[in-house]
């Protein structure tokens with residue numbers, strides 16, 4: 001292929017290989033803006049959140065708490081956290097984007 005005196009080929013694979021990296025960065029950037037909060041004063045310690053997302057929530061002390069810092073949560077964690085928030089009977093889990 002020759003165009004304007006330049007010859008060569010364009011590797012489609014090189015262009016496409018950047019898509020997952022961009023998508024990953026975009027997803028990570030979105031997760032950076034997400035925030036999770038618990039209102040422990042209104043929690044009834046039912047354990048629903050811990051049963052839905054055992055890696056994220058615990059009620060072992062009788063008061064709900066996060067098992068790990070929400071800043072380290074990945075996409076699957078946020079999905080589970082949203083599920084737990086929707087199922088929480090006391091509506092004390094707040095997930096903001």
Ligand code: SF4
Pocket residue numbers: 042043044045046047048049050057059064087088089090091092093
């Ligand atoms: S589901 Fe809600 S009320 Fe039940 S333990 Fe979790 S935060 Fe508390």
